[in-house]
Amino acid sequence: MMNEIRLLFGRAVIRDRQEFLSALRALQARHGCAIQALDADKVVSENHIIFAARKALMAFASGRNIAKDPGVEILRYASGERQIERALAIGVSDSTERIALVMASLGESRWPQASELSALVESDGLGCSFKSAAVRETFKISPEEIEAVGESRIPDLVLERVALVETYR
Secondary structure, three states, rough: OOOOOEEEEEEEEOOHHHHHHHHHHHHHHHOOOOOEEEEEOOOHHHHHHHOOOOOOHHHHHOOOOOOOOOOHHHEEEEEEOOOOOHHHEEEOOOOOOOEEEEEEOOOOOOOOOOOHHHHOOEEEOOOOOOOHHHHHHOOOHHHHHHHOHHHHHHHHHHHHHHHHHHHHO
C-alpha cells in the first residue's frame, strides 16, 4: 500500500511553539494521519520531504523504525539523523519563520479539512525556499563539500544524507 503524502508551506498561525505542536498532535490524533512540522528554511525541496516521509513510512511498515511516532520518524529521516534528539534540529523552534508541514496517510486515516489546517498554518504559496547557511549547518555540510560539488548541489548532498540514515549505527 502506498501512503499518500501532502505538503503545506507557510507561517504558523499559533505563535507559541508548544501550543502549535500540541494543536498539531491533536489534529494528528483526530484524523489518524502522520503530521510533522519542519523548519522550511532547512527543507531543500519537496522531493526532500517526500523522500524522507516515504523512507520513514517504509521503516515503520518493516519494523525498522526507531521513533514510536510516525511523525517523529519522518523528522528523523528528513534531518538525515539516526538519533531523535539530533533530528530535532530540523523541527520547529522558537526562531522558525516558515513551516513545512508534511502529512502522510496511515491505513484508515482521514485528511484534515482545509479550515483545520488554515487554523494552524497560513499558506504563503512560496513552497520550498531554503536558506543555504541554515541547511549547511543542520546537515553539517562542510566547506570542502561545497568546494568539491558547488553550492547548487546542496539539495543532492541533503538527499544523500536522508538516503544514508538507515545505514548509520
